[in-house]
Amino acid sequence: MDADLISSSDLPLARKSVLPGTGFFLPDDVEDGLEEQKARAALEGADVAVVADPDADGLACVAMIREAYDDVQVVPEPPTDDQDEEDGAGVGEDLEPDADPLEEPEPTPHRVALLPASPHNVEEALERVAAYADPGIDCYVCDLCPDRYEYVEDELAALLEVAGDVSWFDHHQWDDAVASAVREAGVDLVVGDSEEECTADVTLRSLAYDFDDKYETLAAVTRDHDLWLREDPRSDDLADYAYWTNPAEYVEVVREYGVDFPAWVREFITERRVEKEALIEQAVGRAKFHDVGGYTVGVTYGRCSQNEVAEAMREEGADASVVVKPAGSASIRGTDEFDRCHEVAGRVNGGGHPKAAGCKPDIYDDMLDYAHHWTTRGAVTKQVILEAFEDVVESSSAETAETELEE
Template sequence: MYDELIDSGDLPLARKSVLPGTGFFLPDTLEDDLEDEQTAAALEGAEVAVIADPDADGLACVALIREAYGDVQNVPEPDDDDDPVDERTDAADAVDDTADPVIAGDVDEPLEEPEPTPHTVALIPASPHDVEDALARVAEYGDEGIDIFVCDLAPDRYEYVEDELEAALETGASVEWYDHHQWDDDVAASVRDAGATLVVGDSDEECSADVVYRSLEYEFGPMYEELATVTRDHDLWLREDPRSDDLADYAYWTDPAEYVEVVREYGVDLPEWVREFLEERRVEKEALIEQAVGRSEFRDIGGYTVGITYGRCSQNEVAEAMREQGADASVVVKPAGSASIRGTDEFQLCHEVAGKVNGGGHPKAAGCKPDIYDDMLDYANHWTTRGAVTKQVILDAFRDVVAEAAAADDEQADE
């Protein structure tokens, strides 16, 4: 296949909005081999491994842990002769909330180079769908006695991570797991019984960075307290501090290693060269949002208005636009096959909807990827119909969840 057929960086906006990024078309075997090499390089000589979701919340956890361990700083400085946009990954989406799976097809260049300077605290990026792979790699490539942290990630079932967690516990001196998602009680108990230290914060009150900040036995300075606070503002979709959108976008659009070192140096007040980079990227971001909002449809489900659309876009802003048009809950279906589900004060069952279609998350923010894609013909149909089958599957899940909630209410009223 010609490279230009899968390179979405230069596509016209209308086409870019409906097709997945280059990462979608990478074979899993190639991606696995590259991730093996990158993990081995990152762990060489490392005393600590941090497996984290590479969004603003997960990367804030890495920054906190590196600070607590006194890890060397490696702050990037832009070359004045370079275009800051060209120096970073050409991703077309804005950040996914931590509730959402990070799908390789959401970005144009998903495979990053290892950090140029070795760290004693190694960053191992992972998504909710491959946390077990990251645990296995740390167990294989990490030194005996390494401290292992898992941050901002939650397995849907214990059997997904059972063997890999056991291997990590055999290699590492300890495994500490910090998160704020909705955990199944049995899964949490099994992780603890296996020997890991698990701390799960209230998903309505804390982000994972909050959990790390209060859990580590280290006296953090005010800059790191502010980092956790502003990260929470976006992660819980409070939107009271405009700097939180900057953090979220920068975490998505740049290399994870760069993000961690920049916030360690500057905190939440990003330097001018980063703000210029964000301004340039947001021109396309807003155009992609406009495309997705223009495709919005609304359905009445059990008295709730559910907005649904399709496109490669920043789902939080698109969901907010649908909320302003009367949606109690919103769904943004992505070209890579995943979907983001957002709720409001009126609808707080997003995690239950996602749980019926291979996902999970929070009451007001969740993500999923329905298990309905058997071959490339299914994906071709997904792109040409703008996600018609995926939309129907998720809307059916809404109907089931709403009906179950109504039945539970009726049963309680009869007691």
């Protein structure tokens, strides 16, 4: 296949908005092979492994753990004019917003190895640590929550046979049975209040290390974005930079500079925001609003920054918002009026927080389904999620009526 067909870097914005990034089109076995190679290289000789969500929250945890273990620091150099002309991007290459599976492992060996993972493949990352890490390694899992214990049961058992200690820091909504099973297996699980803390907060208070003020500020500003408080303008910079650059670069930059980025990072963010704002505009322009049991639910489609799009729909009257992505997943955002997003996501192969959740409905059997998804701007996914909203609202109404009868 012509590589240009799956590359979106030069597409007109209107087309780029409706198609997934390059990594989506790589076969699973190819991507898995690349991830295996990177994991093996990262774990060679490492004393600690961190399996983390590669967003600003998860990567802040990695920075803290590297600091606590006095890991080598590799500060990225700002790009020179020559590098910009030769490479076309320089530091913080022009990656697709989602993780680039072709990205090279960190060039400098670290005592604390980073294995990026999503909620959908955390078990694979655990399996790789068990397979490639030296016996006695310490392992941390950060900012990830399994929906069911059986999803990670075998991989966690294999890891515990190899690792010295396994700690799990998170702030998502954990099912009590899942949390109990993880703890009973031998994991030190610490789950923060999802309304008050991000995982960086949990990591900061859980590690036996005297962090300086830079890391306390990092946790606070990360929390500002992760809990969608929007009180500190620097939190958008953290989130955007983590989204656009590679995880290794982000970790080392915040270790060196904290939340006060150098000029070359701010310039990079400013340049990328031109496209970001245009993609947001595309998604907001497609938004439709639906009445679901008295709640207004805004629904749209596109490759975009879901939080800003959800905020725009809230300003137009949405009590909850759904942003369906070209790769088939969706982000669900709530408000004070609707705070059961995690229940909606739980009905369509997902989970999360009361006011912020994600899912990927199990409705894609072949590429024809995806072609229909792209050409209809996510019509089936939107319908499935709206039906989940209806189920949750009806369930809530029934619970309220039953409570009133009992009273």
